[in-house]
Amino acid sequence: xxxxxxxGIVVALLPFTVEDSGAAATYLLxxxxxxxxxxxxxxxxxxxxxxxxxVAALAMLVWGLLLALGIGLWFVPPALLLxxxxxxxxxxxxxxxxx
Numbered sequence: 001x002x003x004x005x006x007x008g009i010v011v012a013l014l015p016f017t018v019e020d021s022g023a024a025a026t027y028l029l030x031x032x033x034x035x036x037x038x039x040x041x042x043x044x045x046x047x048x049x050x051x052x053x054x055v056a057a058l059a060m061l062v063w064g065l066l067l068a069l070g071i072g073l074w075f076v077p078p079a080l081l082l083x084x085x086x087x088x089x090x091x092x093x094x095x096x097x098x099x
Contacts, residue, residue: 002081006036006060009074017071028067032075035059039082050086057082 010029017025035056042052057079064075 002078002085003036003040005081006032006075006078009078013071013074020070028071031063032060032078035063036078036082050090053082053086057086 010033013029014025017028021028039049039053039056042049060075060082061079064072064079066072067075
């Protein structure tokens with residue numbers, strides 16, 4: 001879901017970003033896509049899903065805040081979506097039963 005939202009945002013921002021920043025649009029829009037793709041690949045592979053999603057959420061959140069005066073705030077919702085996914089999928093730590 002976060003990957004689809006990120007791709008939708010990138011497609012919507014692509015014309016404006018290319019017009020404004022030229023070739024820099026590659027990394028301005030590429031960092032959030034790579035972060036979301038990393039979380040998606042980890043989910044499909046079933047390996048290190050938790051840590052990969054945390055890193056992707058943090059990377060996208062930091063990137064969004066770093067570029068906050070321009071296009072960055074558009075990437076905060078997908079970052080929050082990834083963070084929520086991590087929190088929801090964490091196993092609960094219940095107290096050990098008394099013996």
